[in-house]
Amino acid sequence: MADAEGLIYLGNLDDVAKKALEFLNKSEFIKKTLSWGIDFSLWPVHLMTSCCGAEFAAAASPRFDLERLGFLPFGGPRQTNLLVVEGTTTIKMARVVKRVYEQMPNPKWVIAMGACAMDGGIFFNSYNTIVAREYLPVDAYVPGCPPRPEALARAVLLIQEKIKREKDALLGVKNEH
């Protein structure tokens, strides 16, 4: 609410919000409940960056069924909180990925799936590819080329552990690293 009109109506909403956040942040119960809620509600955004998307799709299919973990691929970036970088990102795609990441609401997490997203994979010396960690803060890596769907499931579990571990930071803005 930067404009003058907003200030008149809403007063110091920012201050109120900050105080409310501080209050909520102190409560252990709220933190636990919240980390439980986010744990089982990791919704990845529909953004396929490369061919590992095929195994990502298989991970949602009946045999692996990641919806068991509350992992539901979902439409736009505004409603989601998990970005899975599937395999290689080209320079053209990296610009999109970065932008999608910025569109997502906090708190949000990133999984780098596949050898290419980790370290370049077999495309390591290509002129058009870039590694995920160079432009995104990555929370979990999934090795493999392409990784089996089970490996992706394990990464989701790792993210869940991370959320439990870092439950103090859930309400504030996540640090960019």
Add this chain to the structure above:
Amino acid sequence: MNIKDELSKISTNLVIDEKRANYKIIIDEPSKLIDVANSIKNLGFDHVVSVTGVDYPDKIEVIWHVSSYSSEELKGIDLAISMTVKKPEPLKQTDAQGNINVNRPPVTVPSLVSVWPSGIFSEREAFEMFGIIFDGHPDLRYLMLPEDFYGTWPLRKDFTYQKPKVFIE
């Protein structure tokens, strides 16, 4: 219909690889290209499979691979139309910092989109990869690479690359 005879009627420069059923027509004059292409099309070769270049130190060979869907005899045949153009000398420029920038100008060949519309995307790809400007192409833009690759022509053998920044701040 004997394909060999028909093709040698169109062009004298016909290279035949009997074992692999590959035929190759070599065109030496750029002005003849469209005429030859038209007569090949009238023979029954109705679509372009691939348009590509091969880079040599001093020249670029442009190859159209054409094939046929409509004629039963021609379905099993791959025909390549090859044309070689000389590369212009690269221009070396020294900028203020003392770096040498090699500017490699594109080459120009006639476009065959008017003959085979199926080559429209392949010719765009060959343009961005080799710096081949297809004269007469209706929509010659970059297809796959971001525009900041312009002038580097990745698939030429002297391509040196510097990864562009992901974000231009």
Add this chain to the structure above:
Amino acid sequence: MSEKVYNIDDLQNINVEGEKYIILQIGPSHPGSGHMRLKVWLDGDIIVKVDPDIGFVHRTSEWLSERREWIKAVPIVERIMLPDTVHANLAYVLTVEKLLGIEPPPRAQYLRSLVAEINRITSHLYGIGIFGIFLGSSTVYMWAFGDREPFIDLMEMLTGARITTSYIIPGGVRWDLPNGFKERAETVLQYMERRLKDYEDIWVKNPVVQARTINVGTLKKEDAIRLGVVGPNLRASGVYYDTRKHHPYAAYSNLDFEVPTMKNGDSYDRLLIRVEEIKQSIKLIRQILKDIPEGKIIADQIYNQLNPVMKKNYEEKKRVMFPAFMIHMRPPAGEASAKVEAGRGEIFFYIKSTGDKYPYRFRWVTPSFRNLPYFTHVTVGHRLADLPTIYGSIDYFPPEADR
């Protein structure tokens, strides 16, 4: 909302300047786009022009392959065509074999056909599943991806990897049939035949699907030929062309199969033809498993390169280990091209060798790249809601098109 009828060639003549049209940028972060961007000009609800902006997954496979040893191009081409790995592998190896002048033994040819057909079924199921989710039916997506798994298991049993198999090498294949493969395959095939009936009930004969797909995205025979589209989409338009018939490779010249074709060339036909091809592939797999001859799985030229340990391994386990020849392979100078019918269509390879340890020119064209005219030509004049229908029905896989 005017029901304007656009001619297929009006594309270049339409002036899309001005404020009359809504411009939509669909993708790459969009549930209905995949790894590409579609710039769509809309007149009300009618699509006036589509400009596909591809290259988001351009991984420079040609450039990389020209800088690697010959055998190392196999994983690269596989990663590009992930749902169709075996065909990409096979097409590349065929080209190299043409350069080397090696002919694999019959058993290896049959094994190649076998794994290629299994792969074709998984590829078609992948396509049907994506089509399902594009039309909004998550059930078909789940079923198709679930039923893809038994076939992937078969591939894993035979080759040791889920999808990136690298099974085919110059001169032959890497493994022989494992014990119990035939029985397992028969079970899977019977299961799939049962399931195909379910698909027909819930998907192919569904009134909503028929309403959405019949007469949507029609590409007539002449236009299909002119635009050079490939694979099942071409055959759905009524063109009788299949690389397996017209450029026979592997064991296909010995096998008896039909090439189904359709008449109308609309999205529904493109769906039907995939179902038909799955049936044909099931038939082919049965035939291959019945007819497969005994013998070596690797050509003599390669076998002679094996050292004694490898030879022992080959005799006992029927497993071909990589001889040093593979990495130092220098095919004689010359050029070769090969075509292979992959699940999505025809792969074309053109390789130029100068007798060096790297290919001099490595050129390949994937089926999805050749199906691009569907976006620019066929979508025009349809409604916005038809764009996912057409996209899904042509089974377009962007990483494959971008290479």
Add this chain to the structure above:
Amino acid sequence: MGIIPLILWLIQDLLYIIIFPGLVTILVVVVIIIWLERKIAAKVQMRFGPLWVSKKIGGALQSLADLLRYSFQEVIIPEKTDKWAFILAPGLMFAFATIALIFIPVGPYYSVLFPSYYTILFSLALIIITPIFAITVGWASDNKFSFIGALREGFLLISYEIPFLLSVVSMVIIFHTYDYINAVQNQLSFLPGIILNPLAALTMLIVMIRTTGRFPFDITEADSELVMGLFTEYSALFFGVGMATPYVELYNFSLIFSLLFLGGWWPFTLNVMNPVYGLILPGIIVVVKAFIVMAVLVFLRAVYPRYRLDQAVRSGWSYVLLLSILSVILSVVEVMFLR
């Protein structure tokens, strides 16, 4: 009025707002129906669906986890939106869908407000208002996909509103009342509405599917065309509210359907003056019937893909309208000759 009755009256009102038929009920209903939807779809699709969140009860808390996550996510209000409309519209949409519940009784002695003879009219008026806020949502977002979604919502709203009203009107003609309780009493003494006028029931079902955006009429939120349709730009709790609204509407419609067509609290009748038999059990019966209707409707997701906009609008103006007019005629004929 003394102070103590006033306080009691306020507490009673608060209970209505918060517990029943207010927000807690809505929460429970929405959580259960979303879970049911995902579970039914998963059953058809040969998989488990949500499970790990609460393994012992089959993952029923999944929607609660999603809700928690939404509630505490960052709220993003994009720059160019119409801010007040953007913030208020989803809330109003939800509010009107919820307020409509006041007028829909779930038992013979149940009424939140004073007894009214016009409950059908009131509830219909409130239900019909909600899509207007949906259009506001799409307009305020300043997103092309939302905008197209809003246009689609408008088209569908206009083409399915008349059949909806006509199908209810035909039941009103038969029962000769504007009150749900009287309507149910009429059915208890004669036959359930679905037998009296099956055409109206069919129309009502189609309209229910369309208005609540179930498949195959999931056109405004068609995710392969319009990302999330109206709610593309919404994040956090706003999106949660927006996503819950169709389910609240679904609950409304299912209650109305079970009251008008399925005989309400049949087999219980008004005559039993017992709190258990007169109040609680009939209420449970109505809600169970409503849940069965909802389960059938959410099951359609597993079977059908979605129609195109023009097909839906065309069928709305032709078949469904015709069906609803026929249902009115049927009602008139029945009233003239049978009763």
